[in-house]
Amino acid sequence: GAVVSQHPSWVICKSGTSVKIECRSLDFQATTMFWYRQFPKQSLMLMATSNEGSKATYEQGVEKDKFLINHASLTLSTLTVTSAHPEDSSFYICSARDLGTVVSFFGQGTRLTVV
């Protein structure tokens, strides 16, 4: 089946620094990828929809200048958390959908801890 790879799986960074998370579709092309955030014991909150070759679409309440999304190719989207603060610590998950199916495939997630 289709695979979505997310990297890194975990990262610890200092307050004020930026962190980049990559999401790759390994065996299919994805014109659209989705970025989610998950708090402990809670459901996934959609942050933004990443569109290849154009600007991302952010959900209400998500700061686009803080969570920079770049979708430069049909197989790669990146999420950069800029000037990270402890409250940004969370589990970030990406997903992509193969054009030929209705199924979304998820990356393994990135655990971000800001100290």
Next chain:
Amino acid sequence: GDSVTQMEGPVTLSEEAFLTINCTYTATGYPSLFWYVQYPGEGLQLLLKATKADDKGSNKGFEATYRKETTSFHLEKGSVQVSDSAVYFCALGRGGATNKLIFGTGTLLAVQP
């Protein structure tokens, strides 16, 4: 708009017990319905899906039937194992690569030996 309502957890069962996790949805038309499973510290994995009314999705002993008349997609398993302990998410989606999934709140299942 579309929404998914899922029973709250945690659900705690003994090994070999019968499992039901309720899921109902609100949507117009005929969306696709999914169950995803999340093991601790990992991303989501598709467990099963159904794309039209009366379809039954099944995988690894889990089943769910798309019931349009009751707008439900309840997850069932006849005999759970400790390894089934995870968070289960019911989700609704529509065709088209740009259409996002709508998730339920997730249900934590804990199976005790």
